Amino acid sequence: MNSNEGAQSPAVRLTQLVSRLLDRGYTRATDQIIRAIVRDSTTGIIAQRLTELDDEARRLADANKRLLPTNPVVRALLADLSDTLSNDARRINDATPDLQQSGIQSANELTRRLALPNVPDDQLRTVLGVSWNTPSEEAVASLIDFTDMESWQDELSSYPTRIQATIRNQAIRGVVEGWSPLKTAREIRRTSEALPAHQANNLMRTLQLQSYRTGSAANMVANQDILDGHVRIASLDGRVCMSCVALHGQVLKVGERVDDHHQGRCISIPLVTGRARQIQSGPDWYASLPQEQQLALAGPAKFEALQRGDIRWDEMSEEYTDPTFGRMLRERPLKRFS
Numbered sequence: 001m002n003s004n005e006g007a008q009s010p011a012v013r014l015t016q017l018v019s020r021l022l023d024r025g026y027t028r029a030t031d032q033i034i035r036a037i038v039r040d041s042t043t044g045i046i047a048q049r050l051t052e053l054d055d056e057a058r059r060l061a062d063a064n065k066r067l068l069p070t071n072p073v074v075r076a077l078l079a080d081l082s083d084t085l086s087n088d089a090r091r092i093n094d095a096t097p098d099l100q101q102s103g104i105q106s107a108n109e110l111t112r113r114l115a116l117p118n119v120p121d122d123q124l125r126t127v128l129g130v131s132w133n134t135p136s137e138e139a140v141a142s143l144i145d146f147t148d149m150e151s152w153q154d155e156l157s158s159y160p161t162r163i164q165a166t167i168r169n170q171a172i173r174g175v176v177e178g179w180s181p182l183k184t185a186r187e188i189r190r191t192s193e194a195l196p197a198h199q200a201n202n203l204m205r206t207l208q209l210q211s212y213r214t215g216s217a218a219n220m221v222a223n224q225d226i227l228d229g230h231v232r233i234a235s236l237d238g239r240v241c242m243s244c245v246a247l248h249g250q251v252l253k254v255g256e257r258v259d260d261h262h263q264g265r266c267i268s269i270p271l272v273t274g275r276a277r278q279i280q281s282g283p284d285w286y287a288s289l290p291q292e293q294q295l296a297l298a299g300p301a302k303f304e305a306l307q308r309g310d311i312r313w314d315e316m317s318e319e320y321t322d323p324t325f326g327r328m329l330r331e332r333p334l335k336r337f338s
Contacts, residue, residue: 015235018110018267022212025102030204033095034197037088041196046084049077050189057185067181069171077192078164085160085196092200093156096147099204100211104140107215115227115270133222140215146207151323159199167191206262210325213258213267220270221255229253230268231279240265242298243331246316248282261330262322283313301334311337 040046056073060066067074112132121131146152170191174184220227229251234244244266252258252268260266271277286294295303305311311334318332 014114014269015233015265015267018106018114019235019265021110022103022106022208025106026099026205026208029095029098029102029208030201033091033204034200036091037197037200038193040084040088041193045080046077046192049073049080050192053077053185053188057181060181065181066175067171067184068175069168071171074168074171074188077188078167081167081192082160082164085163088196088200089156089159092159092203093147093153095204096152096207099208100141100144100147101137103208103211104137104144104215107140107212107219108134108137110212110267111216111219111270114267115223115272130226135218135222140218143218144211144214146210146324149324155203155324159203163191163195163199166195202262206325209260209264213260216268217255217257223270224254226273227254228271228273230256230258230270231277232258232266232268233279234282235265236282236285238293238296240297241331242302243317243329245282245286245297246313247329248285249279259327259329261328264329305334305337 052073056071057067112134116132167188170187171184173179174181174187179187220230232247232250232252234240234248236245236248241261243261244264247266251271258266258268269277269279286297289297294306298306302311315337316332317329318336320328320330322328
């Protein structure tokens, strides 16, 4: 841990608290699902097909031939993988109510704790003459209902197709790049074993986080009489993207959801009327880092562009629309800066 990370602000420590609490609910809801997906991708018929692929790759290597995407062994792997992935998609769908619920429950608990830490409800009534209003979980769930949308079902149905396409592309890449059959088989094996769990995690984690953020916005609306807005907070660590750095410290209106990218870790801290919060901006935090850490976060090209003043922080994010989750924000590629 570097000196800057060791002296983290209270706001950044809060994001770590939120992450831990969200992780707890996420693990409870998904641990068995992820384990089952990993097991399906590494044992049984898929393990048999991958062993056959290795044997076929050795045979082709001895014959000085390529491993083509039309190879019967590759096609057999894809066919069996399709059935396996469809079962995995059903597992993900079955887990979604618990995932949404964990996000809603975390929003109910954490929004209150972030707004008025260490202030009991009786003291809140005595000093401010108000109480903290928590919307019903049923009301928040009806507001969210991501998984009732047709686009969510489409996302699940395309989950197997995307992974199969990626594996098929590995075989095509092997031919184009001139890989040996053994290397192509290794890449297909790696993708077959790792990608299903990665894709499932992306789907489920994004669902939970979006449910949490929407639930937090609903909680703030229920308490708008004592709130002036909320401040966006990023997880300022070695994994944060430049979009989240740029938006860290931005003040949002009550009820405005924190939009982020898939698996984004940004949250917000409510601004209670009459209680000032001093949050260092993301660009100022970045400027305080040693240059080697700035370089690691931005990448060489973007680091140099920032140094020269060729790009601005207010251009660092770009919007995109997800069919299920709506407006989202991600880091703008350097080639798309004006």
